[in-house]
Amino acid sequence: MELEEPVLMQTIMGLILHSGNTKSECMEAIQLAKKGDIKAAREKIDLANQSLVEAHRSQTELLTHEARGEKVEVSLMLIHAQDHLMNSITFRDMAKEIIELYERLTKE
Structure with a gap:
């Protein structure tokens, strides 16, 4: 059985979105520290x-589908x-x- 395309794309987009948010928040953090x-x-x-946790949830969702025997197409x-x-x-x-x-x- 193969994972349905809309579900796969939604999960992939969640992974991209939350990972991007993680990086953006980190860049803002560096600027604030500066x-x-x-x-x-x-x-x-x-x-x-928190964004990274959400990204991991998306990744875990894909892993769970695959563990259930649903083929996750590598694209x-x-x-x-x-x-x-990463x-x-x-x-x-x-x-x-x-x-x-x-x-x-700043302490010195």
């Missing part, structure tokens, strides 16, 4: 984490979505490190 507003930067990271869109997810995770991790560095600079 201005010295570490508290607001950390709040943005919290929002990024350029799915690869693109997975790429967005980049957003990396970007979030780096943003947290950058914020920590800015925090140290």
